[in-house]
C-alpha cells in the first residue's frame with residue numbers, strides 16, 4: 001500500500017517547493033516513484049519523464065489518490081534513445097521554457113546483453129550515456145535567475161567498478177554486475193567533472209539510495225530468472241530499507257538548502273545500505289580520469305561539447 005510515510009522527516013528537512021519545476025526520469029516505479037510522491041507533497045511541479053505512458057499514468061493516479069492537488073505532468077522519454085531525448089527536450093522546452101531541478105533517476109540492472117538502435121550497450125546507455133546526453137542538452141534551459149540543480153543517481157556498486165575505455169561496453173566479456181557497476185562509476189565521474197566547473201547558480205549533486213527491493217530485478221526484463229528475482233527481492237525486503245525511504249537521499253539532494261555543489265548523499269546506516277540521508281564520500285575511483293572520461297564520452301556520442 002502506498003503511503004506518505006515520512007511526512008515528519010519531510011516537514012523537518014525539506015523546504016516548501018512551490019513554483020519549482022522538477023524533472024524526474026523513470027519515475028513510474030521504485031525509488032523514482034517515491035521521489036515524485038515526496039517532492040509533490042512539498043508542492044513541487046513534477047514532470048514525470050517516462051518511457052511508458054500507461055505506467056506513468058497509473059503512477060500519477062496513485063499519487064493523486066494521496067495528494068489530490070499534486071502538480072504532476074507526464075512527458076515521454078526513453079533515456080536509452082538519443083532521438084527520444086531530443087524530442088523530450090523540444091516538448092519540454094516548448095511547454096515549460098526552463099527547469100529548476102533535473103533528477104537523473106531512470107536505471108536498469110541485470111539485463112541480457114543488448115544494444116540500442118544508436119549502437120550502444122543498453123545498461124551503460126540507460127544509466128550513464130543517456131543521462132549524460134540529456135543533461136548536456138537540457139542544461140542551457142536551467143532557470144538561470146535562481147539556483148538550479150542536476151541530480152545524478154549512483155550506487156555503492158560503483159566502488160567495485162573498473163572501466164576500461166578500450167572495452168567500455170564489455171563487448172566480449174559481458175558481465176551484468178560489472179556493466180552496472182561501471183555505469184554507476186561513469187555517472188559519478190561525470191557528476192564530479194560537471195560540479196568542478198562551478199557553473200553560476202548551478203548545484204551538481206548526487207545521491208545513492210543504498211539498497212532496496214524495486215523492479216530492478218524484474219524477471220520480465222530478461223536478465224534474471226523468476227526464482228532469482230523472488231529470492232533476491234525477499235532477501236532485500238528483509239535486510240534493506242523500502243523504496244520510499246530509499247528515495248529520501250534523492251529528495252534531499254534535489255531540494256535541501258543544506259546541500260552544496262558536488263555533495264553526495266546516501267543512507268546513514270551500516271555499509272550505507274539503509275537509513276535516512278547523510279553526506280557520503282565517493283570512492284577514489286570516481287575522481288580518476290575525468291578529462292579522459294569526458295573526451296571519450298563526447299567521441300562516443302559524436303557530441304560536439
Ligand SMILES: NC(=O)c1ccc[n+]([C@@H]2O[C@H](COP(=O)([O-])OP(=O)(O)OC[C@H]3O[C@@H](n4cnc5c(N)ncnc54)[C@H](OP(=O)(O)O)[C@@H]3O)[C@@H](O)[C@H]2O)c1
Pocket residue numbers: 025026027028029030031032049050051052055077078079080081104105106107108126127153154155156208209210211212213214215216217243
Ligand atoms: N534499488 C536499489 O537497490 C538501487 C541501488 C542503487 C542504485 N539504484 C538506482 O536507483 C534508480 C532507480 O531504480 P529503482 O531501484 O527504483 O528501479 P525500478 O523500480 O526498476 O525503477 C527504474 C525506473 O527507470 C525506468 N527506466 C528504465 N529504463 C528506462 C529508459 N530507457 N527510459 C526511461 N525510463 C527508464 C523504469 O521504467 P519502466 O517501468 O518502463 O521499466 C522505472 O521507472 C536507478 O538509477 C538505479 O540504478 C537502485
